[in-house]
Amino acid sequence: EVQLVESGGGLVQPGRSLRLSCAASGFTFDDYAMHWVRQAPGKGLEWVSGISWNSGSIGYADSVKGRFTISRDNAKNSLYLQMNSLRAEDTALYYCAKFSAAAGGGYFDYWGQGTLVTVSS
């Protein structure tokens, strides 16, 4: 059974940093790209960042580019998101999502339960 368990969220002041983690199990982690998707309170889904299986390809949403850094440790079956210079608009539930490559690109076939990040003074 695929399991994705996020951690590291919390209340943080604007301008500070936070590091999210996602522990994966139930599948061969280093065979798959992984992504972060967030959801602001009462809002829709927003893709944040993605990383290929070998970290050779990485992408970011314009809204976080230059502030967030995605990484992974295949030996630990873990995905990370380092978030710096946090803003109030980064307040959201952050989901870790397993990527399923398919013709044309791919979609997110498994999601964790999310970790809440609140940016407020």
Place this chain on the structure above:
Amino acid sequence: AIRMTQSPSSFSASTGDRVTITCRASQGISSYLAWYQQKPGKAPKLLIYAASTLQSGVPSRFSGSGSGTDFTLTISCLQSEDFATYYCQQYYSYPPWTFGQGTKVEIK
């Protein structure tokens, strides 16, 4: 970035109804579209990919259709467990992968 627009944003329906949700892309995306279901307090769940292929384990009352810019998600006979918010997502041009704003299906 490709913009995805869903309609309606919300509506009420009764158990047993046939319901249809529409998703429109700002440019052609072939059939590179996925649909997700999200219940309150839960993570999104993949329902359909490639516009019309049902993910394993998803009930057959769910179906998807469309290509190019216009897509639909249909629930043939609404069940109580189907009241949720539904999102479409394109994977034709990325990054970014983009989602529709969501359609909330409520109980009438």
